[in-house]
Amino acid sequence: MKYAVIAAGEGSRLIEEGIIEPKPLVRINGETMIDRLLRIFLENNAESISIIVNNEMTVVQKYVQELKLAVPVNIVVKSTPSSMHSFYELTPYLKGGKFVLTTVDTMFREEEFAEYVSEFDKSTDIDALMAVTDYIDDEKPLYVETDGNLDIIGFKDVVYSGARYISGGIYGLSDNALDILRDSMMEGVSRMRNYQRRLVENGLKLKAYPFSKIIDVDHAGDIEKAAIFVKR
Incomplete structure (x- = not known):
């Protein structure tokens, strides 16, 4: 499985x-967020890992450029206006099969991710295959509308009657999605x-x-909250 990480936000x-x-270098239970993701990817059969960081984060650039992993690591250094644009910059490394994309600050339970x-x-x-959750603690959640088989039939910016899930920011995608x-x-x-x-x-x-x-x-305040949540 190919994996990709968007680590290009400013964290303002x-x-x-x-x-x-x-x-990306904030520590959760003693482990930086970027290292946590990389470790989990490797534990879940990573064949390559692609990372984008922005031009201003020189410390993060140096950190990822010095990574020594057992699989190829592709690094893009570019400031972009949105996570969608960051995703696009990674596409040359994601073609030819399935891949999983996430942002660097997405915290989840490892067993669920596996x-x-x-x-x-x-x-x-x-x-x-889109990760969703019924735990809503987001300032501007994206509501995911599904049918009885969990097929996604729409995305909504505001809560609607019968709303249950929001997007979890973990995206399992294929080549067809790259065309779109x-x-x-x-x-x-x-x-x-x-x-x-x-x-x-x-x-x-x-x-x-x-x-x-x-x-x-x-x-x-999310740092301590996340540390308690994902503590193994």
Whole structure:
């Protein structure tokens, strides 16, 4: 399985709240967030790992460039206007099969992630397997509308009658999804949520995979919360 990490955000809210480390290097239970992801990827049959960091994060650039892993590591250094644009910059390394993409601050239980990857790896009839959760602790959640079989039929910015799940920020995707990403970029689409809507609009088969909880580390208070949640 190929893996990709978007670590190109500025982490401005953490900085404003007194966290001096760049977000990818913030430690959760003594392990930096980027190292935690890389370890988990390696434990789940990684064949390659691709990472994007922004131009301003020179400390993070140096950190990832000095990584010595048992699989190829592809590094892109570029500042982008959104996570969707960051994703696009990684696409040359993701073509030719399935891959899992996440942001660096996405915190999940390792056993759930392993089960998710296994489910996606053995799937043969879907274009994407999207992590969702009914734990809502996000300032602007993206609600994921599903049918009774957990097939995704829509994405909504606001809560709706019967809403249960929100996007967890972990995306299992295939080559078909990369074609839609390319077209979306050419058409001026911005934001990951709008790209995901395009996947549905273009008839791709998206499946939701429920996680018990996923936490994004956006604020200083999220660090302790995440540490308690993922402690092994």
